[in-house]
Amino acid sequence: xxxxxxxxxxxxxxxxxxxxxxxxxxxxxxxxxxxxxxxxxxxxxxxxxxxxxxxxxxxxxxxxxxxxxxxxxxxxxxxxxxxxxxxxxxxxxxxxxxxxxxxxxxxxxxxxxxxxxxxxxxxxxxxxxxxxxxxxxxxxxxxxxxxxxxxxxxxxxxxxxxxxxxxxxxxxxxxxxxxxxxxxxxxxxxxxxxxxxxxxxxxxxxxxxxxxxxxxxxxxxxxxxxxxxxxxxxxxxxxxxxxxxxxxxxxxxxxxxxxxxxxxxxxxxxxxxxxxxxxxxxxxxxxxxxxxxxxxxxxxxxxxxxxxxxxxxxxxxxxxxxxxxxxxxxxxxxxxxxxxxxxxxxxxxxxxxxxxxxxxxxxxxxxxxxxxxxxxxxxxxxxxxxxxxxxxxxxxxxxxxxxxxxxxxxxxxxxxxxxxxxxxxxxxxxxxxxxxxxxxxxxxxxxxxxxxxxxxxxxxxxxxxxxxxxxxxxxxx
Ligand code: SAH
Numbered sequence: 043x044x045x046x047x048x049x050x051x052x053x054x055x056x057x058x059x060x061x062x063x064x065x066x067x068x069x070x071x072x073x074x075x076x077x078x079x080x081x082x083x084x085x086x087x088x089x090x091x092x093x094x095x096x097x098x099x100x101x102x103x104x105x106x107x108x109x110x111x112x113x114x115x116x117x118x119x120x121x122x123x124x125x126x127x128x129x130x131x132x133x134x135x136x137x138x139x140x141x142x143x144x145x146x147x148x149x150x151x152x153x154x155x156x157x158x159x160x161x162x163x164x165x166x167x168x169x170x171x172x173x174x175x176x177x178x179x180x181x182x183x184x185x186x187x188x189x190x191x192x193x194x195x196x197x198x199x200x201x202x203x204x205x206x207x208x209x210x211x212x213x214x215x216x217x218x219x220x221x222x223x224x225x226x227x228x229x230x231x232x233x234x235x236x237x238x239x240x241x242x243x244x245x246x247x248x249x250x251x252x253x254x255x256x257x258x259x260x261x262x263x264x265x266x267x268x269x270x271x272x273x274x275x276x277x278x279x280x281x282x283x284x285x286x287x288x289x290x291x292x293x294x295x296x297x298x299x300x301x302x303x304x305x306x307x308x309x310x311x312x313x314x315x316x317x318x319x320x321x322x323x324x325x326x327x328x329x330x331x332x333x334x335x336x337x338x339x340x341x342x343x344x345x346x347x348x349x350x351x352x353x354x355x356x357x358x359x360x361x362x363x364x365x366x367x368x369x370x371x372x373x374x375x376x377x378x379x380x381x382x383x384x385x386x387x388x389x390x391x392x393x394x395x396x397x398x399x400x401x402x403x404x405x406x407x408x409x410x411x412x413x414x415x416x417x418x419x420x421x422x423x424x425x426x427x428x429x430x431x432x433x434x435x436x437x438x439x440x441x442x443x444x445x446x447x448x449x450x451x452x453x454x455x456x457x458x459x460x461x462x463x464x465x466x467x468x469x470x471x472x473x474x475x476x477x478x479x480x481x482x483x484x485x486x487x488x489x490x491x492x493x494x495x496x497x498x499x500x501x502x503x504x505x506x507x508x509x510x511x512x513x514x515x516x517x518x519x
Contacts, residue, residue, distance in 0.1 A: 209276025361426025
């Protein structure tokens, strides 16, 4: 595990305490309720291997001190903080996960600064304005009752109501998850820091949530992929109802996540797996490939395919290189050894982990990402060469065009795509589906020039003769 870096960022009216941990693309975590940076520690353990996690204390919470206590706090101030924090750390669009008030902050961020957010998972945003009349009135009444309970009975009373209203079920938690410091029963003994944060939440954040109105038009116009999410265990609760309504309003589907309103805290392992799948749009077959990499699959020969080695030696592989469906990374490492800037993507996290290990062992600088080639356009990067050894023949008919369009988005005009796939001349049915030359031509018929499709061979771990293949050279026009 990579170490955690701790820092503060001065923003107007406050200083934000934040932590950075892990490696890979940035994932900003926007906690719900009175959760500070530590609230995501559990789930962070499952995500830090593939993301650089940014977690922070919202202003007013724990260690993020305010210059002075404001008369009224606005949700927009929180989203401005998130905007500034991201801007201080990266110029690239980031992954953002927000839960409850954090989801509202994420939505406001995506509406105002869509260029900063690649994908937003908005988990149970309490946007009561989205609910139909009677339900909305009910939600707002509950909200007032929580405030009232806080005034009359103090924190324990408010917490009990809040948990019941939002669908928090403390008994639905993974075995190694500790009971949170503040629960309806534990409130009197809670640590001073958590208690102070909860007080701040109830007096400042909860009213800010109540005053906030979503900017649906901007959200619809944003390039950000917005994924409303709801708990599997909070079906009747209002925040989850808001997530479902938000999905309708945005013309998308709500995705169900494990657990209730605080599933990311109480069921971190299952929640992390779902979050990764959603962020990276992992296709169903990723799990099958993951399993195949627990052994040595037939294609994983531990060195580059001779066909690709010959391309490298003849100088055809050049510039920034992307290997789509890179497996355990031999072709990426080959390009990197040539001194090229090389990236490998694969949806099988197990393959990427092996590839990263090889790069470390061999002392080669190369980048590996768990990423879906069918959505590689969302990387927002440009390459001169794309390699594909054994990926194209994995796709179903309907996916081929999507793949070609995505490659078109990341390949510079004049750049080249080299593809090795199983050939229709290979007898029998063992192994992947066979591809004909005509099918290759038909897929790359718009915005492409097919320069050559030559008979070639795949080397495999089983059988000395390998398998019959096509090597296609295709230029992006
Ligand atoms: N190029 C590697 C692996 C070929 S096997 C080699 O030559 O050894 C095909 C690879 O594509 C597998 O690792 C599989 O996990 C990956 N894959 C399948 N669908 C994918 C997709 N949609 N996006 C990225 N990788 C995918």
